[in-house]
Amino acid sequence: MAKRETPLLDQLESGPWPSFVSDIKRAAEARHKNERNVEYQIPVDVCDDLLGVLELSYQDGTTHWKHGGIVGVFGYGGGVIGRYCDQPENFPGVAHFHTMRVNQPSGKYYTSQYLNDLCDLWDFRGSGLTNMHGATGDIVFIGTTTEQLEEIFFELTHKFDQDLGGSGSNLRTPATCLGQSRCEFACYDTQALCTHLTHEYQDELHRPAFPYKFKFKFDGCPNGCVASIARSDLSFIGTWRDEIRIDQEAVAAYVGGEIQPNAGAFAGRDWGPFDIQKEVIDLCPSQCMSLEDGKLVIDNKECTRCMHCINVMPRALKIGNDRGCSMLCGAKSPILDGAQMGSLLVPFIKVEDNYDEIQEIIENIWDWWMEEGKNRERLGELIKRQGFQKLLEVTNIKAVPQHIQEPRSNPYILWREEEVEGGWDRDINEFRKHHAR
Amino acid sequence: MAKRETPLLDQLESGPWPSFVSDIKRAAEARHKNERNVEYQIPVDVCDDLLGVLELSYQDGTTHWKHGGIVGVFGYGGGVIGRYCDQPENFPGVAHFHTMRVNQPSGKYYTSQYLNDLCDLWDFRGSGLTNMHGATGDIVFIGTTTEQLEEIFFELTHKFDQDLGGSGSNLRTPATCLGQSRCEFACYDTQALCTHLTHEYQDELHRPAFPYKFKFKFDGCPNGCVASIARSDLSFIGTWRDEIRIDQEAVAAYVGGEIQPNAGAFAGRDWGPFDIQKEVIDLCPSQCMSLEDGKLVIDNKECTRCMHCINVMPRALKIGNDRGCSMLCGAKSPILDGAQMGSLLVPFIKVEDNYDEIQEIIENIWDWWMEEGKNRERLGELIKRQGFQKLLEVTNIKAVPQHIQEPRSNPYILWREEEVEGGWDRDINEFRKHHAR
Amino acid sequence: MAFISSGYNPDKPMENRITDIGPRDFNEFLPPVIKKNFGKWAYHEILEPGVLMHKAESGDEVYTVRCGGCRLMSTEHIREITEIADKHCDGYLRFTTRNNIEFMVDSKDKIEPLKEDLLSRKGPGGDYKFPIGGTGACITNIVHTQGWIHCHTPATDASGTVKATMDELFEEFTNMRLPAILRISMACCLNMCGAVHCSDLAILGIHRKPPMIDHEYIDNLCEIPLAVASCPVAAIRPSKAEIVAESGEKKTVKTVAIKNERCMFCGNCYTMCPSLPLADQEGDGIALMVGGKISNRISAPKFSKVVVAFIPNEPPRWPTMTKTIRKIVDAYAKNANKYERLGDWAERIGWEKFFEVCDIPFTEHVIDDFRDPAYYTWRQSTNFKWTHGVEDFANIKK
Amino acid sequence: MAFISSGYNPDKPMENRITDIGPRDFNEFLPPVIKKNFGKWAYHEILEPGVLMHKAESGDEVYTVRCGGCRLMSTEHIREITEIADKHCDGYLRFTTRNNIEFMVDSKDKIEPLKEDLLSRKGPGGDYKFPIGGTGACITNIVHTQGWIHCHTPATDASGTVKATMDELFEEFTNMRLPAILRISMACCLNMCGAVHCSDLAILGIHRKPPMIDHEYIDNLCEIPLAVASCPVAAIRPSKAEIVAESGEKKTVKTVAIKNERCMFCGNCYTMCPSLPLADQEGDGIALMVGGKISNRISAPKFSKVVVAFIPNEPPRWPTMTKTIRKIVDAYAKNANKYERLGDWAERIGWEKFFEVCDIPFTEHVIDDFRDPAYYTWRQSTNFKWTHGVEDFANIKK
Numbered sequence A, B: 001m002a003k004r005e006t007p008l009l010d011q012l013e014s015g016p017w018p019s020f021v022s023d024i025k026r027a028a029e030a031r032h033k034n035e036r037n038v039e040y041q042i043p044v045d046v047c048d049d050l051l052g053v054l055e056l057s058y059q060d061g062t063t064h065w066k067h068g069g070i071v072g073v074f075g076y077g078g079g080v081i082g083r084y085c086d087q088p089e090n091f092p093g094v095a096h097f098h099t100m101r102v103n104q105p106s107g108k109y110y111t112s113q114y115l116n117d118l119c120d121l122w123d124f125r126g127s128g129l130t131n132m133h134g135a136t137g138d139i140v141f142i143g144t145t146t147e148q149l150e151e152i153f154f155e156l157t158h159k160f161d162q163d164l165g166g167s168g169s170n171l172r173t174p175a176t177c178l179g180q181s182r183c184e185f186a187c188y189d190t191q192a193l194c195t196h197l198t199h200e201y202q203d204e205l206h207r208p209a210f211p212y213k214f215k216f217k218f219d220g221c222p223n224g225c226v227a228s229i230a231r232s233d234l235s236f237i238g239t240w241r242d243e244i245r246i247d248q249e250a251v252a253a254y255v256g257g258e259i260q261p262n263a264g265a266f267a268g269r270d271w272g273p274f275d276i277q278k279e280v281i282d283l284c285p286s287q288c289m290s291l292e293d294g295k296l297v298i299d300n301k302e303c304t305r306c307m308h309c310i311n312v313m314p315r316a317l318k319i320g321n322d323r324g325c326s327m328l329c330g331a332k333s334p335i336l337d338g339a340q341m342g343s344l345l346v347p348f349i350k351v352e353d354n355y356d357e358i359q360e361i362i363e364n365i366w367d368w369w370m371e372e373g374k375n376r377e378r379l380g381e382l383i384k385r386q387g388f389q390k391l392l393e394v395t396n397i398k399a400v401p402q403h404i405q406e407p408r409s410n411p412y413i414l415w416r417e418e419e420v421e422g423g424w425d426r427d428i429n430e431f432r433k434h435h436a437r
Numbered sequence C, D: 001m002a003f004i005s006s007g008y009n010p011d012k013p014m015e016n017r018i019t020d021i022g023p024r025d026f027n028e029f030l031p032p033v034i035k036k037n038f039g040k041w042a043y044h045e046i047l048e049p050g051v052l053m054h055k056a057e058s059g060d061e062v063y064t065v066r067c068g069g070c071r072l073m074s075t076e077h078i079r080e081i082t083e084i085a086d087k088h089c090d091g092y093l094r095f096t097t098r099n100n101i102e103f104m105v106d107s108k109d110k111i112e113p114l115k116e117d118l119l120s121r122k123g124p125g126g127d128y129k130f131p132i133g134g135t136g137a138c139i140t141n142i143v144h145t146q147g148w149i150h151c152h153t154p155a156t157d158a159s160g161t162v163k164a165t166m167d168e169l170f171e172e173f174t175n176m177r178l179p180a181i182l183r184i185s186m187a188c189c190l191n192m193c194g195a196v197h198c199s200d201l202a203i204l205g206i207h208r209k210p211p212m213i214d215h216e217y218i219d220n221l222c223e224i225p226l227a228v229a230s231c232p233v234a235a236i237r238p239s240k241a242e243i244v245a246e247s248g249e250k251k252t253v254k255t256v257a258i259k260n261e262r263c264m265f266c267g268n269c270y271t272m273c274p275s276l277p278l279a280d281q282e283g284d285g286i287a288l289m290v291g292g293k294i295s296n297r298i299s300a301p302k303f304s305k306v307v308v309a310f311i312p313n314e315p316p317r318w319p320t321m322t323k324t325i326r327k328i329v330d331a332y333a334k335n336a337n338k339y340e341r342l343g344d345w346a347e348r349i350g351w352e353k354f355f356e357v358c359d360i361p362f363t364e365h366v367i368d369d370f371r372d373p374a375y376y377t378w379r380q381s382t383n384f385k386w387t388h389g390v391e392d393f394a395n396i397k398k
C-alpha cells in the first residue's frame, strides 16, 4: 500500500508510454519489501516521499525544492547538485535529496554486470532513482543525503574504478554519439577522442577554475546525433575533405527500387517509388549532383558534405576517405543573451592518435576565457563581446571565409593602428594649416 | 583659358562616361564669356575656384569644406545646407558655397521652359551648378552665398510657384517612382499620393519639430524603383489582394518565342530559347505556379506578389485589379546602430482619393516619435528600442503574422500584468507558508 | 538504519583517496560484434520501426532493437533492463543520446524473441515498459529535464508533460510515417537544460510573474550586488525597505527593488539568489517552440521559435498543451514534403501560413522584441501571403 | 557685381511672403501622350539598350530614350538637355530615380534622329554627353553623393570615383548582357547618403584614423556633452587638457579624450562637432560592399556586405578600386544564372566561394563584430565548401 494518496499522479499510470509514476511506485514498494536485504543508508520511504512532494506540486503548480547550497566531495568542485525539500517536516524522506553525476562511458554502452553493481550501490546509499541519462550525458543518481556523498564517491572510485562527472564552473562531462562503434558515417573515433580529452582534463572537470561551465561534445558526422552544435561550448563534428565514394551499381539498385531509400526510414508511408532526381539531386543544397548516362556524378568541390545524399543512399554513397573533424565553438542556452549554436572555428583538423593540435586549440581558448571571461560568462558570450577576431587571435588561426555565413553588412571596422599608414598620431595644428577652422 | 591648372582633374575628361570636369570647365568658361549678359550675384569665377579646391583635394586626399553653420531662409528650418571653404583666401569664389534643395515635381517630369527658367535664376544668383537630382530627390542648387538665399527663395515662390525641399530634423522631400504615368505595374497613383502628402505636411517639411529627419517614398509596386524600402522612414509600396490576371494566349506566345521574355531586358546575350518552366515556374519563390494542359495556373493564395513572373511576361500576366499599398517603416542608413530596411506595418491599405486612413497612421507614428524619440533618433531606432509591439500599439494595429519573417527564437516575453491571472502582487509570507526558506 | 562506512575516513579525507580517474573505458562495454567491427561498418537498414541492422565490411551484422526509455528510472527498472540484456544479448546494452534503450543481438533470429519479451512487459496501468520504435521518420523519445522532481527553478513538470505528450503521440513513436524525423524536447525553465532551443518541437516551462522579494532575509541569504548584477535587463537595483519582521519588530533592511515592467521572467536572479522566487500556480505554464533542428542535412541547424506564448499548467495531463502539439504534428505530417523538417516546411510555406495551417492564433508575444537581433525577425519585404482577413485593413485595426 | 533685389525686403521679411506652397504639380509637366494614357498602360518593351516602348491600352505608344546623366551638372548642360527636348520631344523630358535623363517621343520614327543627335554630342575629352543605355540587364547610372565637391565629412570623392567606375564599366551600360540588373551606388562616408547599404555593388568612403581633437577650440565651437553623446561606442569622454594656445599662452581647457582603440571611425562625432576632424590622406579610402538589393523580385531586399575592407584613395582614377570592381562584375557575369542578382548568386554558391571565384583576398575585417547581430553572420553549420588551402589546418595557422 502506498504511503500517500497520489490521485493526480495516478492518472499518469495509464497510456502506452512507460510510466515513471508506476516505476517509482514499484521502487517504493521494493524498498519496503527489501527482498535483497539492503541496509538502507537513507530513509526507506524516500520514494514515497518523492511521490508525495510531486503530488503536492501537481496540486499547487509549484516546485518544492529549495536552492542547493554547497555540498560535494572533498577536493572536487562538482559532480554533486545539492537539493533540499522546502517541506522537510511533511516529507522527511526527501529532506536532503542531492544528486550525483556519474561520468558515463563514451557512447553509453554497458554490461549488465556493471549496471547491476551500480544499482546495488545506489539502492544501498541512495534513493534508487536515476536518470539514464542526464541531458549532459551523465548517469544521474537522484536523491541522497549529505553524509552519503563521500561514501558513494569512495565506493565508486575504489570498487567501480569510476569517477564523478562535472557540475559547477568547470568542464562538464563530455559526451559523444556512438560513432565508429556502430555507425558507417563516423568520420573519426568520437569515443576515443571523448575519452582521451575527458582523462586529459580531469583537473578542469573536477576543480572549478573557469568563469562558468564548459562543455565538449563529439559528433561523428554532420548528422549531429549528440547535438554538439547546440549543446557544447566546443563541438567536434566529423567531416572529410576528399570525395564522396560512389558505388554506381548500388545507385542503380536504388533507382531500380531494389534497395529502400534512406535505409527504410520512410517505410511507414507510401511516398511513391523512389525518384532520385526529386529526392536526392533536387534536394542537394549545393546543387552539385547530376545524372550523366545513368551514372551519378558529384561535383565534390561544390559539395558542402550535408549528408543528405549519403543518408538517402547509404549503400551507394559513402563518406570520403580523408577524414577529420570541424571544430565549432560557443553553443549555449539562452541565459543571458539569447541562445547560440556553435560557430565554426576550425574547418578541418585531422583526428589522429596524437591529439596535440586539438589540445593546443582547447587550451588557448581556455587561457583566453579564464583571463577575460566575466563571472558566469559562457565562451559564446565572450566571443560575442570581444569579437570573433579575438577568438582567431588567441587560437592563432587565420581568418578564412568558411568562418562566416556572410560578410558584415555594417562598415564599422575596428582598424588597428599598425594597419594604417602613418599611424594615428596627428598634429591638429599641422592639419589646421591646410584646413582653417 | 582656365583660371587654374587642374592636371589631376583633367584626367577625368577622357573616357566615354559624361565628364563632370569638362562640364564644370565649360560652365566656368560660359560664366566668363557671359553671353547671356547675366549680372552675376555671386563671384564669376565660382566654377574655377570649385575646380581649384577639388584639385587640391585630389592632391591632398581630404575635403576642404567646413561644417555648415546655420544659414537658411526666414521661418524655415530646412531647405538650405550651409557650406564654407576651409581655404577662403585661396578660393574666394567658393568661400560661401551653400546648397539649396528645391522640391522636385513628383516623378521628375519637366518642361524645357521650366528648367530653362530655373537655369536663368541659378546662373544669376548661384554657381550654375546643380544636382539633377539629389539622393533624396530634390533639385539641388549647389553653391551660393548667404545673401542670395532669401532672394532665391523669394523668386522661387513668387515667380516659379515653387517651394524648397527639406533638410534638418523635419520631413524630407518625399519622392516617388514614375508610377502610373508610364508604368503598367503601378498599383496606385504614387505621384498623386506623394504630391498630396507633400502639400498636406508642408509645415512638417519646413519647420523642424521632429527628433531627426523623416522620409516618405512611394513605390508603385514591389519592384521598388524609388528604393523606398531602403531609403524612407515610411515606405508605401503598391500591391494587390486579388488575382494575377493571365492572358493564356500571350503565355503561349512567350512559350512559342514570339514575344521576348522580360520585355527584352536580357536581349544582349544568348540565353537560349525561353523556357517557362526554368525561368518562371521554377523561380517562383512560393512555388505556386504550374502548367496544366499548356495553361499557366497560379495558386494566388500562395503567391507573395514578388513580381517575377509578371516582369518576365508583362504581356501575359498583369497585376490584380483590387489594388492598394503596403506600408513599411523604419528604413535608414547605418548611423548609429546599423542600417535598417523598412519593416512591414500595414499589409494592405486602399489608396483612394481620400487618404484619411493613411494620414491617421502617419500622424500616430509621428505623435509617438515626437513624444518618445531621443535627439537624432530615427523612427527605425525607436522601434528597435521600444519594440515592434509599441509601434502596433500607437498605430492601433493588431499583431498579424505578416509582421514577422519568423517568430522569436528567444523566450524573453514581456508579459503585462493585466494578462497574468492573479496579477503580480504576491505576499512573500503567504508563499513562505508553503515554501520554507 | 545504521551507518555503514565505505572505508572513507572523514578525519583523514586524503587517506587512500582516489581521484581524477575519469569514466570507465568504453571498450570494456562493447558487445563482441561491435568491438570486432569497430570503424568498419558498411551500411545500415531499418528493418521495421525500432529495429536496425548494421552491416559490417566483414559481413557481420548487428541487430538493434530500440525501446522508449523514460529516463527517470529506478534501479528496479534498470535491473529489468539488465535481465533482458542477459537473456537476449549476452549482457550488453546501450542507451541512446535521447534516452532510449538499445538491445543488440548478432543474428536475425534473435530479434523476434527479444521483441516479444519486450512488448510483453507492461506496467499496472497498461503502459509498455519497453515500447519499440523511435527509428526513422518518427517521433522518438523526448529529451527532458528534472521539473518538479528535483529542480528549484522549474515553471512546470518535466516527466509529467513528457508522459502526457508521448501518450498522445505514441503512434508516431512506433511508426515511420512522418515527412522527416520530428524531435521534441522539453525544458522546465529558461535555463533550457533540455536544450529545447533547437528542436522541431519544444515544450518550455515559463514564468510570468516577476520575483517576489524576501526583504527580511535577502541580505543574509544572498549577495545583493550579485543579485543586482544577475538581471540581464537591469530591472533590479539595490534598495532599502521598512518591514515588520516575523518577530513583529519593525526594521529597515537592505534589499533590492525590481522594476516589474522591465522583467522578462528569465529567473536568472532566482538562480543567483533564493530570496527572489518566481514560481506561481497561475503565473507559470508552458510555451511551445517549433522549427529548430540540429543536423546539417540539407539545411543548416536552426533555432526553435516561440509559436504559442503561453499554455497554463494543467497537471496531470496538460490537455491544452497536448492538443496543440497534436495540431502542429498533424498539420506538418499532412503538408510537408518528404525529407522536410518542420522548420524547413514552415519557412517554405511562410510562417504566416504556418499559423493558419496549424490553426494557432497569432499573438504579439511571438514577435521578437529582445535586443538588436529582434529586428531581423520582422518582415523587411512585401513578399508575404494573405491569410484570412488580413487583406482587409479594417480587420487588423485594434 | 551689384546686388539686385528679388523684391525681398530684409527689414520686413514677412511682407509679401509666400511659404508652404510645396512643389509644382507634376501634371503640368507630363507629355501629352503620358497624360492621356495615365494609369492605362498595357505593357512595355525594351527595343534596344536604352530604348523603351510603353504601349497604352488605347494603343498609343510612347518611346523613351534613356541617357546617362552625370547628375552633377551645370546649367549649360541642362540647357543642352532642354534644347534636345525642344527639338525632338515637344519640350518634355524627365529624370529617373537614378539620375538618368529620359527623352520621350510619341512615335517610332522619332527615335533614330533623337539617338543620332544624342550620340553626336561629345565633350572635349571624347566623352559622350548623352550615352544611351541603362535599361534591362545592365549596369545603369551610379547613385552617389557629394564627395569633395561639397561635403565636410567625405573620405573620398564621389563624382571622380563614379566617373572612373562608369568609364571602366561603360560597355555594361550600353548593353544588356548581365544575368540581371546590377546596381552600383556610391557614398563618400558612413552616413551613406547614397544609400549604398542595399546595392549590388557599393563604393563607400571610409575613414581609418580616429578624430583629432582641436583642444583649444572645442569648448567654444562645440557642445562637449553633445560630442560625448554622439559616439555610438562611448569612445569619447569629457576631459581637460593643458595646451599651449596659438597665442603661446599655456592654459587648461575643457575638452574631450578619445579611446582610440574603441573608435570605429563612423564620423558621427565630427558631424556633431567640427573640432573633431577625421579626414586624412593615408587613413581615408574606400570599402567595397556587394550583394544588396531593393526589389522584392524572387528574393527579399537585402543589405550589401563589405567584401573589400580598404582600398587607398588613388585620385584621379582609383585604378585599384576599378580593377577590383571589374573582377567582381566579370565573375558575376560569367557565373550567375539568368535573373539572378549578385547577392543571390553569392548566397547560392556560398560566400566562401564568392571570394575564391572573384579572387578577392579574405581578411578578418569583413567578419562582423558589431553588436549582437554579428553572431548571426558567423557560420553555425558544418555546411561549407572547401576553397584552396583551407582543408589543410597547417595553412590556416597564423
Ligand code: SRM
Pocket: A081, A083, A099, A101, A131, A133, A134, A135, A136, A137, A138, A139, A140, A165, A166, A173, A213, A215, A230, A231, A232, A331, A332, A333, A334, A335, A336, A378, C144, C145, C146, C150, C151, C152, C153, C191, C192, C193, C194, C195, C271
Ligand atoms: C540534470 C540536468 C537536467 C537533466 O534533467 O538532465 C541539469 C540540471 C540543472 N541545470 Fe542544466 N542540467 C543539465 C544539462 C544542461 C544542458 C544540456 C547539455 O548539457 O547538453 C544545458 C544546455 C546547454 C548549455 O550548457 O547551455 C543546461 C543549461 C543550464 C543553464 C543555462 C546555462 C546557460 O549558459 O545558458 C543553467 C543555469 C546555471 O548554470 O545557473 C543550468 C542549471 C542547472 C541546475 C544546476 C539548476 C541551477 O540553476 O542551479 C539544474 C539542477 C537540477 C537538479 O536539481 O538536478 N543548466 N543544462 C542536466 C545535467 C545532467 C548531466 O550531467 O547529464
Ligand code: SRM
Pocket: B081, B083, B099, B101, B131, B133, B134, B135, B136, B137, B138, B139, B140, B165, B166, B173, B213, B215, B230, B231, B232, B331, B332, B333, B334, B335, B336, B378, D144, D145, D146, D150, D151, D152, D153, D191, D192, D193, D194, D195, D271
Ligand atoms: C545632398 C545629399 C547627397 C547627395 O549628394 O545627393 C545629402 C547630403 C548630406 N547628407 Fe544625406 N544627403 C542626401 C540624401 C541622403 C540619403 C538618401 C535618401 O534620402 O534617399 C540618406 C540615406 C537614407 C536615410 O535617410 O537614412 C542620407 C543619409 C544621411 C545621414 C545618415 C542618417 C542616418 O539616420 O543614418 C546623415 C547624417 C546626419 O543626418 O547627420 C546625412 C547628412 C548629410 C549632410 C547634411 C552632412 C551632415 O553630416 O551634415 C550632407 C550635406 C552634403 C552637402 O554638403 O551638400 N545624410 N542622406 C542628399 C540629399 C539631396 C536631396 O535632398 O535630394
Ligand code: SRM
Pocket: A107, A176, A177, A178, A179, A182, A183, A184, A185, A223, A224, A225, A226, A227, A262, A265, A311, A312, C044, C046, C052, C095, C096, C097, C098, C099, C100, C134, C135, C136, C137, C140, C141, C143, C180, C181, C183, C198, C199, C200, C292, C293, C294, C295, C296, C297, C339, C341
Ligand atoms: C542512436 C543515435 C546515436 C547515439 O549515439 O545514441 C542515432 C543513431 C542514428 N542516427 Fe541519429 N541518432 C541519434 C540521435 C540523433 C540526433 C540527436 C537528437 O535528436 O538529439 C540527431 C539530430 C536531430 C536534429 O537534427 O534535430 C540525429 C540526426 C540524424 C540524422 C539527420 C536526420 C535529418 O533528417 O535531419 C540522420 C540521417 C538519417 O536519419 O537519415 C541520422 C542517422 C542515424 C543513423 C542512421 C546512423 C547510422 O548509420 O547508424 C542511426 C540510426 C537512425 C535511426 O534511429 O533512425 N541521425 N540523430 C541517437 C538515437 C536517438 C534516439 O534514441 O532516438
Ligand code: SRM
Pocket: B107, B176, B177, B178, B179, B182, B183, B184, B185, B223, B224, B225, B226, B227, B262, B265, B311, B312, D044, D046, D052, D095, D096, D097, D098, D099, D100, D134, D135, D136, D137, D140, D141, D143, D180, D181, D183, D198, D199, D200, D292, D293, D294, D295, D296, D297, D339, D341
Ligand atoms: C525609370 C525608373 C523609375 C523612375 O521613376 O525613374 C525605372 C523604370 C522601370 N523599372 Fe525599375 N526603374 C528605375 C529604378 C529602379 C530601381 C531603383 C534603383 O536602382 O535605385 C530598382 C530597384 C533596384 C534593386 O533591386 O536594387 C528597380 C527595379 C526594377 C525591377 C526589379 C529588377 C530585379 O531583377 O530585381 C524591375 C523589373 C524588371 O526589370 O523586369 C523594374 C522594371 C522597370 C520598368 C520595366 C517598369 C515599366 O514597366 O516601365 C521600367 C523600365 C526598366 C528598365 O529600365 O529596364 N525595375 N528599378 C528607374 C530607372 C533608373 C535608371 O535610370 O536606371
Ligand code: SF4
Pocket: A177, A178, A179, A180, A183, A184, A185, A186, A187, A219, A220, A221, A222, A223, A224, A225, A226
Ligand atoms: S553523428 Fe554521424 S557518426 Fe555519429 S551516430 Fe550520428 S550519423 Fe553516426
Ligand code: SF4
Pocket: A283, A284, A285, A286, A287, A288, A289, A298, A302, A303, A304, A305, A306, A307, A308, A309, A310, C298
Ligand atoms: S552531401 Fe549534401 S551537398 Fe554533398 S552532394 Fe550530397 S546532398 Fe549534395
Ligand code: SF4
Pocket: B177, B178, B179, B180, B183, B184, B185, B186, B187, B219, B220, B221, B222, B223, B224, B225, B226
Ligand atoms: S516601382 Fe513598380 S510601378 Fe513604380 S516604376 Fe517601378 S515597376 Fe513601375
Ligand code: SF4
Pocket: B283, B284, B285, B286, B287, B288, B289, B298, B302, B303, B304, B305, B306, B307, B308, B309, B310, D298
Ligand atoms: S508574383 Fe512571384 S510569387 Fe506570385 S506567382 Fe509570380 S513569381 Fe510566383
Ligand code: SF4
Pocket: C145, C146, C147, C151, C152, C153, C154, C155, C187, C188, C189, C190, C191, C192, C193, C194
Ligand atoms: S530546465 Fe531549469 S528547471 Fe529544468 S532542470 Fe534545468 S535548471 Fe532546472
Ligand code: SF4
Pocket: C210, C211, C230, C231, C232, C233, C234, C235, C236, C258, C262, C263, C264, C265, C266, C267, C268, C269, C270
Ligand atoms: S526574472 Fe530575470 S528579468 Fe526578471 S528581475 Fe529576475 S533576472 Fe531580471
Ligand code: SF4
Pocket: D145, D146, D147, D151, D152, D153, D154, D155, D187, D188, D189, D190, D191, D192, D193, D194
Ligand atoms: S555620404 Fe557623407 S560625405 Fe557624402 S554627402 Fe553624405 S554626409 Fe557628405
Ligand code: SF4
Pocket: D210, D211, D230, D231, D232, D233, D234, D235, D236, D258, D262, D263, D264, D265, D266, D267, D268, D269, D270
Ligand atoms: S568616429 Fe565614431 S566611433 Fe570614433 S570617436 Fe567619433 S563617434 Fe566615436
